[in-house]
Amino acid sequence: MAIQAPRGTRDFYPAEMARLNRIFDAWRRVSLRAGFEEIEGPAFETLELYTAKSGQEIVNELFTVSGRGESGEGDARYALRPELTPSLARMINQRARSLRMPVKWFSIPRMWRGERPQKGRLREFFQWNIDVVGAEERVADAEVIGVAVDVLRELGLGPADVVVKISSRPLLASLLADLGIPDGDLETLYGVIDKRRKVDLEKFRAMLAEKLPGNDALVASIFEMTGCTDLDALPSQGERSEAEKADLLGLFRLLGEMGLSDWCGFDLGVVRGLAYYTGPVFEVFDRAATMRAVAGGGRYDNLLEVLGGPKIPAVGFGMGDVVLADLLQEKGLLADATVGVDYFLIDADEKLFGRLLKLARELRARGVSATYSYRRSSVSKQFKQAAAANARRVIVLGDELAQGRVAVKDLAAGVQATIPLSSLLDNPSQPVTQ
RNA sequence: GUGAGUGUAGCUCAGCUGGUUAGAGCACCAGGUUGUGGUCCUGGGAGUCGGGGGUUCGAAUCCCCUCACUCACCCCA
Secondary structure, three states, rough: OOOOOOOOOOOOOOOHHHHHHHHHHHHHHHHHHOOOOOOOOOOOEEHHHHHHHHHHHHHHHHOEEOOOOOOOOOEEEEEEEOOOHHHHHHHHHOOOOOOOOEEEEEEEEEEOOOOOEEEEEEEEEEEEEEEEEEEHHHHHHHHHHHHHHHHHHHHHOOOEEEEEEEEHHHHHHHHHHHOOOOHHHHHHHHHHHOOOOOOOOOHHHHHHHHOOOOOHHHHHHHHHOOOOOOOOOOOOOHHHHHHHHHHHHHHHHHHOOOOOHHHHHOOOOOOOOOOOOEEEEEEEEHHHHHHOOOOOEEEEEOHHHHHOOOOOOOOEEEHHHHHHHHHHHHOOOOOOOOOOEEEEEEEEEHHHHHHHHHHHHHHHHOOOOEOOOOOOOHHHHHHHHHOOOEEEEEEOOHHHHOOEEEEEOOOOOOOEEEHHHHHHHHHHOOOOOO
């Protein structure tokens, strides 16, 4: 084979596509029943949409696109979208004055990132995005978390398999401020705190000590604080941290009322790399914590303004297909799916092929799927093809047709009956009984 | 960008310290079976052993380089 697929991409043959569609169906079904509407944007955007928010460095992580070749636009002016949020923000901002808030939108975009692929992380993937824009109430945060959980449940996972770890950016910031950490040091500390769940605890302690040399008491405080899983017991000292704690407790209360307590937990170690989060943040992990995050998101009340629009509060998350499929596979919840076909039509005599073609159209017009062999061959051979095509039923057109009847066989049950063609067409889904 | 592992048929892989013409299972095609599939039996097509160079009488096997994939680090929207 001379040419292979680009690094980090996947080919979806029918079996893989059927599995992917099971995930897509769950995403779409759950979104719609929670009252979200589907949107889509362009697969590529102007480069500045991404550099405006993240600076020039992000260009290295993007697949950039030049303009039309013949127009001499040599420089990269566009980028394949690496995330949806900037496009969403752009769409909101363009119609901010006419959209009825809150906006509840979801999307299932294909995305591209110029990274070295590894487990759970490819260069091309799909990511379900769900956002509530224009609602500052905590119930909106609870709602999006609830929708994420709903999908996981829909796909067969339970609280024993996955956990939503929830924290809050401003809470962490105010707690660190309580401890006397200057604002300028917060960013580097976030980076270390984010590592807590990835490295062993002593390594984590050492990393903290490295950032805060000669301040063992402070290291001990942060170490203890970030390991606390009981939000109530968190030792908050200042007015600001008390308020942030109360705010997050409010979110947990709402989640409890939604019946999601088993699925959710407090974890100050959830930091998220992105700087634009302004409130609660969360990530979904497998309980064993051996995989990358299945989903992640949070509140971003300033982002739309940063991207040149009015200040509108928003909360949302993304869930990628790659880690989710890995997890479902591991739990045995991604059994092979075959699509198959309702009817496979067979002619016992080449002279009946014309009638077969007509019957196929009649069946298809009635909403059932029907196919047949393109090559006239023995009944036996056509049956083999029917089995290979995963047909549920076979219709044999033969001598009975003179009496207006056909043989219908249920391949799985092995049951066959000869029935009037008119009856079949009246009710193509009727069971085959002997 | 750094490091490790793996590349043999469409797929999953076997092939011992170098030794005839490179194998198996699955898949595919044909036949057994011109009104009945799955199972079974028989036969068949299939491979620059990732690529290039080297060592050797002889290389899938040993050495060097290179490419690709996988995993980990970095980063993670």
